[in-house]
Structure formats: C-alpha cells, structure tokens
Amino acid sequence: MAAATLVTGIGELTTNDDELGRMRDAAVVVEGELITWVGSAADAPAADAAVDVAGRAVLPGWVDSHTHLVFAGDRTGEFEARMAGAPYAAGGIASTVEATRAASDAALAANLDRLADEALRGGTTALEVKTGYGLTVDDEVRSARIARSRADAVTFLGAHLVPDGWEADAYVDLVAGAMLAAAAPLVDAVDVFCESGAFDGPQSRRVLEAARDRGLALRVHGNQLGPGPGVRLAVELGALSVDHVAFLDDEELALLADSWSGGRGTVATVLPACDLSTRMPLAPARRLLDAGAVVAIASNCNPGTSYTTSMAFCVATAVLQMGLTVEEAVRAATLGGAAAIDRDAPRTDRTGRALPPLGRIRPGARADLQALDAPSIAHLAYRPGVPLVHAVWRAGEQVVGPRDRAVRAGS
Ligand code: NIG
Numbered sequence: 001m002a003a004a005t006l007v008t009g010i011g012e013l014t015t016n017d018d019e020l021g022r023m024r025d026a027a028v029v030v031e032g033e034l035i036t037w038v039g040s041a042a043d044a045p046a047a048d049a050a051v052d053v054a055g056r057a058v059l060p061g062w063v064d065s066h067t068h069l070v071f072a073g074d075r076t077g078e079f080e081a082r083m084a085g086a087p088y089a090a091g092g093i094a095s096t097v098e099a100t101r102a103a104s105d106a107a108l109a110a111n112l113d114r115l116a117d118e119a120l121r122g123g124t125t126a127l128e129v130k131t132g133y134g135l136t137v138d139d140e141v142r143s144a145r146i147a148r149s150r151a152d153a154v155t156f157l158g159a160h161l162v163p164d165g166w167e168a169d170a171y172v173d174l175v176a177g178a179m180l181a182a183a184a185p186l187v188d189a190v191d192v193f194c195e196s197g198a199f200d201g202p203q204s205r206r207v208l209e210a211a212r213d214r215g216l217a218l219r220v221h222g223n224q225l226g227p228g229p230g231v232r233l234a235v236e237l238g239a240l241s242v243d244h245v246a247f248l249d250d251e252e253l254a255l256l257a258d259s260w261s262g263g264r265g266t267v268a269t270v271l272p273a274c275d276l277s278t279r280m281p282l283a284p285a286r287r288l289l290d291a292g293a294v295v296a297i298a299s300n301c302n303p304g305t306s307y308t309t310s311m312a313f314c315v316a317t318a319v320l321q322m323g324l325t326v327e328e329a330v331r332a333a334t335l336g337g338a339a340a341i342d343r344d345a346p347r348t349d350r351t352g353r354a355l356p357p358l359g360r361i362r363p364g365a366r367a368d369l370q371a372l373d374a375p376s377i378a379h380l381a382y383r384p385g386v387p388l389v390h391a392v393w394r395a396g397e398q399v400v401g402p403r404d405r406a407v408r409a410g411s
Helices: 076-083 090-102 105-121 137-148 168-186 201-213 230-236 250-258 272-277 285-291 311-320 326-340
Strands: 004-014 022-031 034-040 049-052 057-060 062-064 124-130 153-159 189-194 217-222 241-244 267-270 295-297 369-372 389-394 397-400
Touching (some): 004 369, 057 326, 090 137, 105 124, 105 137, 124 326, 124 389, 137 153, 153 168, 153 201, 168 201, 201 217, 217 230, 230 241, 230 250, 250 285, 267 285, 272 311, 285 295, 295 311, 295 326, 311 326
Parallel strands (some): 004 057, 062 124, 124 153, 189 217, 217 241, 241 267, 267 295
Antiparallel strands (some): 004 022, 022 034, 057 369, 389 397
16 A cells, blocks of 8 residues: 655645535545545644645646657847747748757657656656657658657657648648557647648648547647638547647637537637747637637647746746636646646556546645745736746656655554
C-alpha cells in the first residue's frame, strides 16, 4: 500500500468538482499517484505524513493541451520584426523545420526537457506535445518518440506546412499515407493546420479522415489567421479540439456548443499568448462560454508564435483581456485542457493500463496539485506576472517547493 500524505491548511481549494466546488479550510489526501480523500481540514483522516500549506490556495495543476515542444533553434529575429510591424506568416515554420532536422535526438530531447521542466515549475502537470517540425517520415517519427518521453498526449502534426520542394497534394498523400502509418503507433491524435498558407479544407479532411480510419483522435488548428473551414470540419469529424479559434461567426459558436449536446463534443481551445505574440485579435473566449461551448486555455508554446510555457500568464490574459472570470479561466486551463486531451474521465491506454482523470481535485483523480503563494486563485489575475507557484505535486510526487514541512502525522 502506498503511503498516504495529507496536504492540509488549504485556505481555498478549487476542485472543479460540481459537488465539492471551491472550498475553504480544506485538506486533501494523496496516496500513490491518486487523490483518495478531499474534505474539510477539521475532518481530515490520519496519514503517514502531512504537509501544511499554511492557508495558501490549492488548485489542480495546469493541463496544457496545445504545445509544440519538439524543436531546435529560436526565432527572435522574426519576433522582433513582428513587433516592428511585420505580419505573422506561417512560413516562419520552415526555419524551425530546418533547425529541427539538423539537430541531434539528444539536443531535441534536452530542449524538450528544459521546457517541460520550466512548465512544471510554473504549475503545469500535464502536457500535450505535437510533432510538426520534422515533416519527413523519419523526422516526424523521431519527434513523436521524443515527445512521448514527457507528454501525457502526443499529437502527430505532419500537416503543419507544405515543406519546400513539395507540391501540396503530393505532400498530403505522404502525410495521410506513409507518414501517418509510421507515426500512428506512437501518437494519440492527429492534427492539421487548416489555414490559408498551410492546408485547405479538402486537404485537411483527407488527413483527418485517414487518421480517423486508424482509430486516432483528431485535432484541428483552425480559424487562427482568418475565417476558414477548420471549425466546421473539426465538429463534423468529431475532433477532440479545434485550437486558435480567433475568427468565429455565430454559426460556428453554435456548432461548437451544440457538439456537446449528444455527449462528448469538440473543445474550443484558445491560445491567448499566441494571439498577443502574433498581434492578432484575441479569441472570443467570452462569447464561446456564453454560447455554451467547452473552452480550454493552452500555452501553444513554440518558437514562432508563442514562446512561453506560462499557463498563469495565459490565465491572467484570459481574465484581464478576454473577459473570463478567474474561476472560468482556471477551469479552462485545467479541466478544459483535460477534456481537450480526453483525460477528463478515467481512460485506459493502448496496453490496457488505467489512466486516472486529470483536471479535478477529487477522489480517484491523478494527484496533480499546485499551491500558490496567495490566499486565492483570484491572485492569478489580481497580481499578473508575479510567479505565485509555491509547490507542485505531479502524480502524487512533490516536484516543486519546500519539503521541510513534511511531518509524520497520526502516529
Ligand atoms: O499553433 N499555427 C500553426 N502552428 C503554430 C505556429 C508554429 C510556428 O510558427 O512555428 C501555432 O501557432
């Protein structure tokens, strides 16, 4: 039996659980990788050890459901030019593809570790990681293999850009054929950049249908740089998420909301740091929630459009500039992200191993928690830009923060 640790002295506990809600003076018991008890600190059971967080706010770890962390190089020059007025063009992806292909496996893995560790220190306890900077069969397969070392969900994004030297439809044949076949055993989902300058509707559909035929989950980068077919395609094909969604009409808002009427639908993932870094309009997260859509907030960490791992920054932006309440933004960056990677409920992986749900603090969920140096989640937006993470537990293990307060309890 795993030792039980009592996390107590929680001033405010955000559970994302409909019955438990947001609690005061709470405690949580962690055993192995799971949460086994949640309740009032006064009723807490005895445990093998206890950690007193001294009145701090505790919430689920961030679930960052959209990242591109397997890459080499950076694009500082492109960023500076953009801040001086140059528009974002998807073509910048090609320079990262060149750097990524030239990098060793060890260099790519080290860069992924650097960013995943940075994210963890910022409270991110679950990551989706995409391929998409390889764009050959071998480079995409190695990206997927490297991503697997740190990701809770790996997504194949061979359809990120038509690489130099290729005609678009011939490249789509490769992606939907040999490249997908090679990547499929290593990934959970397949994504397409459905945008002018990348892949049009029919090309995106071919890749997504080929992925669906293999039983893989689907995602779409859609409606990022302008109106387009991405949202409609994602909903029609039952994608887990459609990401970016900066340009939406009322019909698309309704489609995203209605997609949940018969069970699991398509999550609308907004990427606030990307919208800011590309100087594009902020995605209409308020309208999405008002329409009844399920919203996730993610970092989109990549070297081109959003070079940050900070989910706290994204949450603060969603509150201060996109019109979400703090509670809505926190939910979107935790439970919303879990829904976007299909981990908001218990699942099994391909080997039959049980995967506990993410994004909630309740018995049975993976013990992914963060304690803030603040009495309330409100401080995430009230004190924007301030690093508030005090301690982080991932799968029951304390990975960030002081451990000197752990004491034997109940003995
Ligand atoms: O999500 N939109 C497409 N892909 C990335 C951008 C990648 C890049 O510019 O390198 C994104 O923003």
